[in-house]
Amino acid sequence: ASVHMAAAHPLSDGIIKDTTAQESADLIFLIDGSVNVGSGNFQYIRDFIVNFIDNLEIGPDRIQIGVVQYSDEPSTEFYFNTYSTKTEVLDAVKQLQLKGGDEINTGEAVQFLFDNHFVAAAGSRVSEGVPQAVIIITSSESSDDINQAEVLLKQGSIYSFSIGGRDADSNELVQLATDTSFSTLISEFRDIANLQQQFLPLVSGVARRE
Secondary structure, three states, rough: OOHHHHHHHHHHHHHHHHHOOOOOEEEEEEEEEEOOOOHHHHHHHHHHHHHHHOOOOOOOOOOOEEEEEEEOOOEEEEOOOOOOHHHHHHHHOOOOOOOOOOOOOOOHHHHHHHHOOOOHOOOOOOHOOOOOOEEEEEOOOOOOOOOOHHHHHHHHHOEEEEEEEEEOOOOHHHHOOOHHEEEEEEEOHHHHHHHHHHHHHHHHHHHOOO
């Protein structure tokens, strides 16, 4: 029996290694940075992202993170290939500040991701078949049209998650999300911490190609 065990052991080890090696994704956090969010709520969003990333395997061969903040127009906080370690990514997220701006142009922001982030120059591994994903966090109904954004996300096979504050439009959130289970509405941004258990397994599932 001991010989049999010894033979089986490397095999099970190999299988475990293979599973973890497959856990990879390029994940963007697209954050509403408008005055509608406000700096207090922005802190809740920032803490949520920090805790979320802390639970992921981060690195150039694992899960890469990018952050874009948007309101009147989108702006890159960092790209997939800006940082290569979890510590660097977390430090960068902790330093995020509310951008401000009156409008919430979600449609334009999604287009911006395709032009500037889901591309090889930004570190995207889309050509290698690595899952591309976005978590959209918005406080309100979009100021611009999101129909084109919906088409882009679906045609680009992007795994899209949406979290909306109380002024958000639930139909719009569902429209932007890959699946209804990838979308949720919260009444207060202080409740966003509770979404960890809903979204973390979904993102991990995407990274594991489940």
